Amino acid sequence: MADVNDVNIIVKWSGKEFPIGDITEQDTVALLKHEIFKKTQVRPERQKLLNLKYKGKFAPDDVRLGLLELKPNFKIMMVGSTEADIEDACCKPEGLDEVVDDFDDPEEVAVENASVYLAKVQKRVRDYTITELNPLREGKKLLVLDIDYTLFDHRSSAETGAELMRPYLHEFLSSAYEDYDIVMWSATGMKWIEEKMKLLGVSSNPGYKIAFYLDSSAMISIYTNDRGVIDVKPLGVIWGKYSQFTPQNTIMFDDIRRNFLMNPKSGLRIKPFRQAHLNRSKDNELLKLSKYLKDIAEHCDDFTKLNHRKWESYNPKK
Incomplete structure (x- = not known):
């Protein structure tokens, strides 16, 4: 199995810093957002990662993190709001009982x-x-x-x-x-x-x-x-x-x-x-x-x- 290098990222949001683990160079921005959601409860679609850029623009979800050339312990500035009801945001929506x-x-x-x-x-x-x-x-x-x-x-x-x-x-x-x-x-x-x-x-x-x-x-x-x-x-x-x-x-x-x-x-x-x-x-x-x-x-x-x-x-x- 080829070596897979970890990426150390810190997210700054709402006056706090959140270390994001379990991320590698082969993972995508979408997966990074998923991990950020686990730490902050800000859903991926609500996250705006201000200084995460690719070719001068906001990095799209399908870009691999290894292409962004991030330095160790790179700090990302995030803007975004949590859902009004955190419990509902973390659970399977009620309407999906019959359609999975x-x-x-x-x-x-x-x-x-x-x-x-x-x-x-x-x-x-x-x-x-x-x-x-x-x-x-x-x-x-x-x-x-x-x-x-x-x-x-x-x-x-x-x-x-x-x-x-x-x-x-x-x-x-x-x-x-x-x-x-x-x-x-x-x-x-x-x-x-x-x-x-x-x-x-x-x-x-x-x-x-x-x-x-x-x-x-x-x-x-x-x-x-x-x-x-x-x-x-x-x-x-x-x-x-x-x-x-x-x-x-x-x-x-x-x-x-x-x-x-x-x-x-x-x-x-x-x-x-x-x-x-x-x-x-x-x-x-x-x-x-x-x-x-x-x-x-x-x-x-x-x-x-x-x-x-x-x-x-x-x-x-x-």
Whole structure:
């Protein structure tokens, strides 16, 4: 893998200075703005980077930072305002429940300059701290699970978490635990994950144990021509920290396909669980997936040979 040089940038905004990390010469201005948003909550479309110039003009979003010849600890002067409601700005808009901005075929989406994203993964492996909740077990495969709309309808209102929990959740996790170490990975903060796992009774269930949680800080940002900057969940972070887990024995469930863009062969897009009050009496997705997990654990030595899009028709006898 070719060397990828980091770029050290400081953003001056609203009387404060914000060091921007996780940026390289191969990243674009668009990705820089995405990182600035994480620190300042000023959305990219509202950012005006006054002294970031390219050929005498404001640097366009698709220009690589390496072309700007920035000096170390270059200070950018930014003008821009945050949204009136920070919470709404950071969350998925309410109106997107039925239409998800996702890739139809992530295998066919070219991830440009893959070396820069692999370098980001290695940085996560080096810098991200995993707190193990329970010991990993020898010989087990790995199941990585999203939370929102995968295990839990987090948008509907209810008096108890059980009302919004996907049907058969505890039965599913108990069955999976026989063959897999289980990891929860959510694109939210660690505090939120811990609270939801308590609310759902996952963290205290005697039938299974969760190995550890991963939050949004373990994700990386990538740039695509069609979708701009997106955050993804690279399984390489886990594989880099735990040599016993590989693409051959790992599977990941998520309701948004783009989350496993860096490792599409390991991802299974689960049907989203929404409108819990209407659908909980007829949703049996986890029940069916329990059988699939059991079948491939017992009959498949290399998960990369599977097509998870056809999981419902998997026949272990063939």
